[in-house]
Amino acid sequence: MSTLEIMRENKDGKGLIEVLRAHSNSDVRAIAAMYPGEIAEPKAVKPLIVALRKDDAVHVRTNAARALAKIGDRRAVFPLILALGNRHHWYGVIRKDAAAALGTLRSPWAVLPLTVVLIDNERDVRKAAREALGNILGRQAKKS
Numbered sequence: 001m002s003t004l005e006i007m008r009e010n011k012d013g014k015g016l017i018e019v020l021r022a023h024s025n026s027d028v029r030a031i032a033a034m035y036p037g038e039i040a041e042p043k044a045v046k047p048l049i050v051a052l053r054k055d056d057a058v059h060v061r062t063n064a065a066r067a068l069a070k071i072g073d074r075r076a077v078f079p080l081i082l083a084l085g086n087r088h089h090w091y092g093v094i095r096k097d098a099a100a101a102l103g104t105l106r107s108p109w110a111v112l113p114l115t116v117v118l119i120d121n122e123r124d125v126r127k128a129a130r131e132a133l134g135n136i137l138g139r140q141a142k143k144s
Contacts, residue, residue, distance in 0.1 A: 004031050013041030020047050026057035033060050037067030045071060049079045052098075062097045069101035077107040084113050084129075092122040099125060103132025111136055 007015045016039075019032035033051050036044030044067070051064040065083065068076035083091075083098035099117060102110040110132065117129040 004028070004035060008035040008039060011039045011041070013039060013043050016041065017044050017047045020044075020051055020060075026055075026060055029055065030057065030059040030063045033063035033067055035067075037070030040071055042071060042073060045073045045075050049076060052079055052083055052094075058091070058093060061094050065094065065097040065101045069104035072105065074105065074107065077102065077105055077109055080105070081110060081113045084117050092120075092125055095120065095122070095125045096128045099128035099132045103128070103135035106136050108136065 001009075004016070004019065006012075007019075013036055016032050016035050020029055020036075023029050023032065029051070033048060033055075036048060048064045048068050048071075052061050052068065055061050055064070061083075065080060068080065080098045080102050084095050084102075086094060095117065099114060102114060114129045114133050114136070118126055118133075120126050120129070
């Protein structure tokens with residue numbers, strides 16, 4: 001069992017946050033970004049938001065978006081909306097996961113930004129936005 005798995009098992013949110021903030025290996029940071037969502041660590045929200053916005057590694061950012069959705073804290077809504085607007089070609093996966101996270105959080109603030117994303121160039125992003133709107137507005141949005 002790895003050190004990160006032990007931290008997860010022991011619900012060591014503080015240790016996971018420290019690894020997320022400081023570790024030089026992006027694969028390790030990606031795992032550290034994922035586990036706070038599994039243990040619903042509310043103290044990880046701010047560091048996860050920082051990772052979502054600033055980490056150099058895409059897989060760290062996507063795991064941060066997923067963890068923020070699992071934690072369910074409303075402070076994540078606006079950073080996730082900002083992630084929807086990042087148009088660099090390799091950020092499509094981040095936009096997709098941000099849209100899915102917003103659907104999980106079901107914030108009415110996300111409706112307009114998600115509607116804009118329905119015309120995104122990437123099919124997976126459009127699909128995630130449609131499903132997110134369905135979660136927020138009800139099943140009717142998924143059919144249109």
